[in-house]
Amino acid sequence: MKVTQHLWFEKDMESAVRFYTSLIPSSFVGWISTIPADNPSGPADSVKLAGFTLGDQRYMAIEAGPLDPFNHSFSIIIECETQAEIDHLWDALKEGGSTEHCGWLRDRWGLSWQITPKRLGELMGDPDRAKAKRVSEAMLKMVKFDIAGLEAAASD
Known part of the structure; x- marks a missing residue:
């Protein structure tokens, strides 16, 4: 299939x-x-x-003309290795669209995207739960993800 x-x-x-x-x-x-x-x-x-x-x-x-508009029930997640990749995609996709918290944005056609760093998953999965909690709290304050900010939260 x-x-x-x-x-x-x-x-x-x-x-x-x-x-x-x-x-x-x-x-x-x-x-x-x-x-x-x-x-x-x-x-x-x-x-x-x-x-x-x-x-x-x-x-x-x-x-094929209007039907149902795109909404958050479908999004495309792009996992990025570097901040440069995040910045490039973020800047291109937000043009004519809108940004949201936690790495979400809508492009000019209304399609939802999640632009996330691979490092976020690694930090959130850390066995040190206090570290993961700090990273989670930092993430929730971000619109576009900042890898350096997530790393700083992990090492506090």
């Missing part, structure tokens, strides 16, 4: 897909097509489809 996430865009799906694949290493657009004139879903050329890969995850996308 293969599992593929599916994203429904009201409009501008191709721009979103091309933007996402430009940000994540080892990502690519596999195909983009338009459903021809005889489609039952609407006027000719009104429905577009795409297949793409972000990192090691497969996605399909459709642009």
Whole structure:
């Protein structure tokens, strides 16, 4: 079996897909097509489809007008090795969108993302529960994650 996430865009799906694949290493657009004139879903050329890969995850996308907006019940988590990776993704994805606490943001299409450092999981899993608690408290105060700040909380 293969599992593929599916994203429904009201409009501008191709721009979103091309933007996402430009940000994540080892990502690519596999195909983009338009459903021809005889489609039952609407006027000719009104429905577009795409297949793409972000990192090691497969996605399909459709642009077919309004349905349900994206919400927090689906998000894409990007685990980053470095602060530079976090900063790059954060700055690109928040453009035209909005930021939230704990590494969450919504991009200009409304899709939710969690931009997290790999180090956060390591620090939260530390057997020293007092250290993990300090890291957790520091994390809850952050909007964009700051690896140095998490490390400082761990060593206090």
